[in-house]
Amino acid sequence: xxxxxxxxxxxxxxxxxxxxxxxxxxxxxxxxxxxxxxxxxxxxxxxxxxxxxxxxxxxxxxxxxxxxxxxxxxxxxxxxxxxxxxxxxxxxxxxxxxxxxxxxxxxxxxxxxxxxxxxxxxxxxxxxxxxxxxxxxxxxxxxxxxxxxxxxxxxxxxxxxxxxxxxxxxxxxxxxxxxxxxxxxxxxxxxxxxxxxxxxxxxxxxxxxxxxxxxxxxxxxxxxxxxxxxxxxxxxxxxxxxxxxxxxxxxxxxxxxxxxxxxxxxxxxxxxxxxxxxxxxxxxxxxxxxxxxxxxxxxxxxxxxxxxxxxxxxxxxxxxxxxxxxxxxxxxxxxxxxxxxxxxxxxxxxxxxxxxxxxxxxxxxxxxxxxxxxxxxxxxxxxxxxxxxxxxxxxxxxxxxxxxxxxxxxxxxxxxxxxxxxxxxxxxxxxxxxxxxxxxxxxxxxxxxxxxxxxxxxxxxxxxxxxxxxxxxxxxxxxxxxxxxxxxxxxxxxxxxxxxxxxxxxxxxxxxxxxxxxx
Amino acid sequence: xxxxxxxxxxxxxxxxxxxxxxxxxxxxxxxxxxxxxxxxxxxxxxxxxxxxxxxxxxxxxxxxxxxxxxxxxxxxxxxxxxxxxxxxxxxxxxxxxxxxxxxxxxxxxxxxxxxxxxxxxxxxxxxxxxxxxxxxxxxxxxxxxxxxxxxxxxxxxxxxxxxxxxxxxxxxxxxxxxxxxxxxxxxxxxxxxxxxxxxxxxxxxxxxxxxxxxxxxxxxxxxxxxxxx
Numbered sequence: 001x002x003x004x005x006x007x008x009x010x011x012x013x014x015x016x017x018x019x020x021x022x023x024x025x026x027x028x029x030x031x032x033x034x035x036x037x038x039x040x041x042x043x044x045x046x047x048x049x050x051x052x053x054x055x056x057x058x059x060x061x062x063x064x065x066x067x068x069x070x071x072x073x074x075x076x077x078x079x080x081x082x083x084x085x086x087x088x089x090x091x092x093x094x095x096x097x098x099x100x101x102x103x104x105x106x107x108x109x110x111x112x113x114x115x116x117x118x119x120x121x122x123x124x125x126x127x128x129x130x131x132x133x134x135x136x137x138x139x140x141x142x143x144x145x146x147x148x149x150x151x152x153x154x155x156x157x158x159x160x161x162x163x164x165x166x167x168x169x170x171x172x173x174x175x176x177x178x179x180x181x182x183x184x185x186x187x188x189x190x191x192x193x194x195x196x197x198x199x200x201x202x203x204x205x206x207x208x209x210x211x212x213x214x215x216x217x218x219x220x221x222x223x224x225x226x227x228x229x230x231x232x233x234x235x236x237x238x239x240x241x242x243x244x245x246x247x248x249x250x251x252x253x254x255x256x257x258x259x260x261x262x263x264x265x266x267x268x269x270x271x272x273x274x275x276x277x278x279x280x281x282x283x284x285x286x287x288x289x290x291x292x293x294x295x296x297x298x299x300x301x302x303x304x305x306x307x308x309x310x311x312x313x314x315x316x317x318x319x320x321x322x323x324x325x326x327x328x329x330x331x332x333x334x335x336x337x338x339x340x341x342x343x344x345x346x347x348x349x350x351x352x353x354x355x356x357x358x359x360x361x362x363x364x365x366x367x368x369x370x371x372x373x374x375x376x377x378x379x380x381x382x383x384x385x386x387x388x389x390x391x392x393x394x395x396x397x398x399x400x401x402x403x404x405x406x407x408x409x410x411x412x413x414x415x416x417x418x419x420x421x422x423x424x425x426x427x428x429x430x431x432x433x434x435x436x437x438x439x440x441x442x443x444x445x446x447x448x449x450x451x452x453x454x455x456x457x458x459x460x461x462x463x464x465x466x467x468x469x470x471x472x473x474x475x476x477x478x479x480x481x482x483x484x485x486x487x488x489x490x491x492x493x494x495x496x497x498x499x500x501x502x503x504x505x506x507x508x509x510x511x512x513x514x515x516x517x518x519x
Numbered sequence: 520x521x522x523x524x525x526x527x528x529x530x531x532x533x534x535x536x537x538x539x540x541x542x543x544x545x546x547x548x549x550x551x552x553x554x555x556x557x558x559x560x561x562x563x564x565x566x567x568x569x570x571x572x573x574x575x576x577x578x579x580x581x582x583x584x585x586x587x588x589x590x591x592x593x594x595x596x597x598x599x600x601x602x603x604x605x606x607x608x609x610x611x612x613x614x615x616x617x618x619x620x621x622x623x624x625x626x627x628x629x630x631x632x633x634x635x636x637x638x639x640x641x642x643x644x645x646x647x648x649x650x651x652x653x654x655x656x657x658x659x660x661x662x663x664x665x666x667x668x669x670x671x672x673x674x675x676x677x678x679x680x681x682x683x684x685x686x687x688x689x690x691x692x693x694x695x696x697x698x699x700x701x702x703x704x705x706x707x708x709x710x711x712x713x714x715x716x717x718x719x720x721x722x723x724x725x726x727x728x729x730x731x732x733x734x735x736x737x738x739x740x741x742x743x744x745x746x747x748x
Contacts, residue, residue, distance in 0.1 A: 470631075474630065474632050477624065479625060480624040480625075480627070480629045481622075483623065483624035486723070488723075514620040514633060515622065515623060515726040515729065516584060516620050516635055517584045517585075517727055518718075518720070519683045
């Protein structure tokens with residue numbers, strides 16, 4: 001059941017007991033595909049305020065968090081979860097027909113999930129989810145079937161205040177603030193991501209033993225009380241409808257720093273005498289956690305970040321009043337109909353959706369499956385990244401689906417300060433697993449620092465921030481937001497739309513000014 | 520003003536010329552020279568004060584930004600009458616209206632709350648023919664000419680280089696009828712059709728560009744008070 005070997009070897013009797021328990025668990029899992037695993041317990045509502053540990057621009061580069069250690073299968077360009085898949089039957093398909101179709105592939109449906117218009121089905125044996133999905137897709141009663149592809153945040157973090165935020169002048173944000181200073185608190189932006197450092201509290205987890213991708217084994221830490229705090233430069237009283245689809249509760253704490261950094265670009269408190277600025281610093285933020293990271297794995301979260309989780313998160317955000325939904329995430333592999341359907345639902349409910357264009361230009365430039373369908377939806381845009389020199393970031397994926405470009409940072413051309421600077425978790429106190437085992441301790445999520453990150457994730461957050469400003473101006477139609485973002489973009493690269501920059505680099509002031517009769 | 524407006528201006532001149540050179544059927548009828556009043560061969564100048572309304576050919580664009588493609592105008596000018604039938608008129612009028620800047624998507628306009636003011640000042644020079652007959656108190660007339668249209672668009676939050684001001688040339692055709700209320704006072708009702716092509720830039724830089732409209736012209740309906748003989 002576990003994806004990686006534990007450290008200590010059990011004795012023979014214990015093996016028998018464990019085997020019996022495992023068999024029982026397997027049977028149960030067949031009936032209930034997502035069972036409760038790790039436990040996250042709020043042991044205290046209070047914690048000391050977040051600790052600001054300053055600017056971190058001189059650290060040596062640290063590797064990006066790459067995986068949560070689950071059992072993944074390498075598919076065609078993307079990893080996916082073994083043992084289950086996502087299926088949507090056509091409306092009107094009788095339950096008996098559904099069961100019969102699933103029986104043909106030795107699959108059983110689980111309980112219906114909230115915020116989902118699809119089923120998660122469990123596969124018996126070692127059947128390959130991609131192969132089974134292809135078989136099911138051929139059935140006339142099946143609208144789509146897909147593997148549960150893993151999603152990941154779109155960033156390449158680097159350890160490395162306003163004068164350092166070259167990204168805002170690049171898209172004329174300062175003059176845009178002359179028109180609309182930070183947007184309205186009536187606008188809600190959903191950060192569908194790894195969570196956000198949105199409040200204080202102490203949570204009790206059980207940290208299991210695990211093995212890092214490079215084979216290093218880490219011991220179980222047992223029960224640990226982990227302190228959390230709201231990021232000081234985000235504020236604590238502007239968050240609405242928080243939801244965690246990884247832990248299935250309303251405490252979407254960020255255990256990696258990605259979501260908090262993205263939220264900072266969208267709405268970091270500004271003009272407050274500390275730290276850095278954000279695009280739309282008056283809007284409210286909705287933290288929706290759909291991506292699991294290392295500590296979620298170590299704490300054995302019950303859910304994981306796959307297409308179904310993302311789709312549910314998007315639907316939740318739309319149903320709970322988000323006008324802008326930021327998706328600084330994505331994946332390659334096969335198409336993503338569940339997520340597409342969720343985005344269409346969100347747009348039809350008045351939400352403007354922004355998705356990362358991808359970071360794989362240097363690694364095969366595979367098609368980004370979430371960004372891929374953005375051009376077909378009026379009210380959703382995919383975003384490429386630019387560096388400090390206004391050129392496409394070296395890593396930023398290219399393709400016909402790229403619709404806009406925004407600052408994402410580029411360490412390869414801008415050095416350590418070539419990224420996007422925002423406040424996030426102090427990664428030294430979070431990524432205790434990144435170094436030797438001797439330095440492995442329980443993490444803390446109540447200390448913060450200013451880090452430069454790069455990635456189309458960061459670019460996406462700029463577009464979401466601008467969309468929030470437009471919404472604050474009364475442009476509430478997602479299609480209209482998309483139209484003005486494109487009409488006002490600064491054309492870069494080949495004249496007209498191109499595969500590197502789409503319609504061009506967003507221009508915040510031009511977008512907010514809108515169009516006059518003659519100009 | 521520019522070379523690309525040469526054709527419409529030339530067309531207007533041709534129409535005016537034809538109206539001046541070709542006498543109307545009524546003028547071709549035999550008449551006795553001794554009965555013609557001496558004043559017909561003189562040049563008279565009269566002042567004009569006008570008020571009316573205008574609509575714009577770029578209706579969708581004006582609707583988008585101003586909420587309407589029609590509005591009032593006021594102006595003044597002078598008519599030069601050569602004899603009884605030929606006239607040359609000079610006029611300047613002003614249209615001004617407030618609106619909001621917009622986002623245009625799918626042919627629909629979404630105001631963004633930024634106030635804008637548009638003013639248009641056409642300077643018109645027209646010539647034409649009055650179908651005057653002795654004893655007639657209502658005199659129809661037709662004419663045409665050229666115009667220079669000064670356009671100005673200002674909006675809140677605009678930097679110095681973000682407001683718009685330009686002058687474009689166009690042409691107009693007009694027709695109306697005047698009624699002499701007294702020897703020194705008359706009233707005329709007039710309809711004018713104007714064309715000012717290529718006034719608005721194409722592409723995505725303006726509401727007119729997005730909506731595919733470039734003509735600043737339209738129709739004018741106005742009442743003129745004629746002061747003078």
